[in-house]
Amino acid sequence: MNKACYFCGMQTKKVRVRFAPSPTGGLHLGGVRTVLYNYLFARQHQGDFILRIEDTDQTRFVEGAEQYIYDCLNWVGLTPDESPLKGGKFGPYRQSERKPIYKQYADQLVANGQAYIAFDTPEELERMRVDFKTEQNPSPQYDRTVRNKMRNSLTLSPDEVKRLLEQGARHVIRIKMPENETIRFTDMIRGEVEFNSSLVDDKVLLKADGMPTYHLAVVVDDYLMEISHAFRGEEWLPSSPVHVLLWEYLFGLDKMPQWAHLPLILGPQGKLSKRDGAKYGFPVFAMNWTDPKTSELTEGFRERGFLPEAFINMLALLGWNDGTEQELFSKEELVEKFSIERVHSGGARFDFEKAKWFNHEWIKKLPVSSYAAAVKTYLLQKGITITDETRFEKVLELVKDRATLLPDFAEQAVFFFRAPTAWDLDAVKPKWNEAKTQFFQSVIEKFKPADWETVILESNFKEWASAAGLKPGEVLLPFRVMLVGGKFGPHVFDIAALLGREETIKRIQRFLQEV
RNA sequence: GGCCCGUUGGUCAAGGGGUUAAGACGCAUCCCUUUCACGGAUGAAUCACGAGUUCGAUUCUCGUACGGGCUACCA
Incomplete structure (x- = not known):
């Protein structure tokens, strides 16, 4: 599994990264970008890209959401090396199927005094939040200042705890955040980040239903799946001290993956949400997503008419650039040139106009x-x-x-x-006259099958116009309207050439009846 | 409220002690094109503020302001 680093010769862990979505709905722009950065990093280091489904919240199960994630990854061409679908040596890749794994780690923490059992009911927690709420502290946390006033293995006698457990009382396991310790780590994007442990709450690690919360599950699974680098959104930064601590307690800091907290993608006001999309008329999800419960449809980039190449290109540049003026990158170029260190630390506002520009460029390019x-x-x-x-x-x-x-x-x-059935008559009629009718009638006669080529058509047409005492410009626009119906489209003679003689004549005749 | 992260034109951004502070999107004007686009040219528009360090700060440090995130038995 280990190999020597190409650059420094040191033994390095094989690069293994993971995208770990919870299948609760559509896949957001930011999610796809996280996938992209993971993918690029993995490919660049000949590493593995893993998809892990974080479905530990059974109350949020959404039919079809997991399949939707596969479909999106497939569309953008960022397919994982290991996943619930594909399998791999580190499975299962669905956290709900890993449920039995987590408890032992939680128990170990309790045994070591690094976590404790809490029996508080949801109602008690709610009361705590109300009772402790002050103007200074509008959202009280379950932390070292309140844990001694709650019903847990820290406040209850060992006998009482034992009795409750035997009775099968519902309980959770919470981490016991130490007092006044500085927890720090190096983020690949932000550098040194530090937190005071006193200010972090005693997060639940194992829920009453026996499922782990995200906090326990990420570190256990990242360890078990030998994840070397962990990329996630910036919204996770505040809970990172919990994860660092868990790594320290459970597996050792030297085994901890390198973290990179990606900047947020912002909408017109704050973190981009699907609401923004609906409000401002642009897609936010990768593909159309219909909520199975509400039947609410959220538009996707794919259905809006985006090319996957453009979508990925645009996403890559939202928070990263290679330092040159290049903006158009293929996936292969991105694999080669992407570097996590050049990812910005500040959030980037999504600009639909620029997204469209990327798409246009790729339409022209491909x-x-x-x-x-x-x-x-x-x-x-x-x-x-x-x-x-x-x-x-x-x-x-x-x-x-x-x-x-x-x-x-x-x-x-x-x-x-x-053939057009409606014509932009306003563009033609005001300047129409008998001479033009006659001209086009003669043109129909003069069109020869052998002349059916753009340049010949054009020179003939202009010549005939001059001969008839008309300026080419006077008959060019009418000709276009006859063929197209409106004032748009490519070079008229290219159109005529592709339409063919018969069809061109038909359209002229049809129009002549109309004008 | 607390904690954390951030701040170069409207947006994405390069640059990182001395620069006329790149480029792209969008916008405007012009050229090309007897259509609409593409393309080309030009233009308007930026270092949040205040101290400090320094001969010199957009760049380093500290404050302030502003923006954002988190503050669930959700991820």
């Missing part, structure tokens, strides 16, 4: 074949079925500069597959 299938689904929504693959890709090639999001292709490409 071969159209890589997203043709996705575009088809949007066309299908407009009732258009694609049969000629080659022609379809030619169309995409012609309009891709005009598409920022995938659904834009539908707008930009429909007229290649369906």
Whole structure:
């Protein structure tokens, strides 16, 4: 498992990182970025990327949420090396299936006096919070100042504790935070971080149902799964002293993974939430997510028409850059250039406009074949079925500069597959006259199958216009409106060339009846 | 309230004692294009504040302010 570091020759632990979501709903932007950074780091160090499902809260079980996580990872192409689905040497990878493992560690802490048993009921805890609440202390914690006033193995006699346990009284195990110790560790992004243990509360480690809380489960599983580096959101920083202490008590600080607390992704006001998305009209989840209970749909980047390449690129740059002016990175380039030390410590506000720019760049950059299938689904929504693959890709090639999001292709490409039924007459009619009608009638006659090529079409058309005493500009826009229906789209003669002679003539004739 | 983290244009950000303080998004103007885009050019716009250290602070230190996170038998 160990190997020598390429750079310094020292024996180093194999890099093993993990993404540990709780399957309670959609996968958030920030979650995907955490996956990304984990993945990039693992690949870069020839390490393993593990997916561990943190489903210790049975009350928050959500049908389909776990599958949704796999689907998202699959879509963005960040697939784990070990997971509940794939398995691995360190399974099971679902914490609910690891339930029997945790108790012994909690018991060990109690035996060593580093944790204690607490019998307080939810009602008692609630009363404590009310009773101890003051203006100075609006949210009292279960800490060293109150634990002596509660019902736990610290205040009850050993006999009483024994009796309660034998009676099967519901109880939890809490860590006993030491008094006035400085707990410090080095964060890969923030450097030295320190906390005074007196200010941290006695967090529950093992719940009354026998399940561990996050605090116990992360350290036990990170140890058992030989995690070398632990990346998570900044919101975990305040509870990190508990985790550090647990590492010290249980496995030794020398075994502790290196921590990196990632900056938060901010919305218009504070931590980005799905509410922000709904409010401001941009997606927050990777893919569409429908809450099975409320049927509430939260939009995803995928369905909004984002390319996974763009999504990942944009996420990578939200909090990291390589110090150069480069902004467009493929996944492979990111693996090569990413460095956790260059991740910012400050939160980054998500900007949907910039996200769209990334997508546009990737649409232009990627071969159209890589997203043709996705575009088809949007066309299908407009009732258009694609049969000629080659022609379809030619169309995409012609309009891709005009598409920022995938659904834009539908707008930009429909007229290649369906003749317009409505025309922007306002753009044409005011300047229309008999001479133009005659001109287009003559054009229909003059169009020869052999001339069906963009450049020939263009030079002929302009020549005929001049001969008819018309400025090319006077008939170019009408020609476009005939073929397209509106004032948009690629070069007119490219359109005509792709449409073919018959269809072009048909559209001219149809329009002539209309104007 | 307490604790923790942070602060370079509207947003993402480079830079890290001496610079005209990069670049990108967005915005504006112009060019290209007899459409819409793409592309090109130009422009407006930034070191939160106050002390200290220093010959010199955007850069280092300390305060203040502001922003954010956490403060559950949730993760």
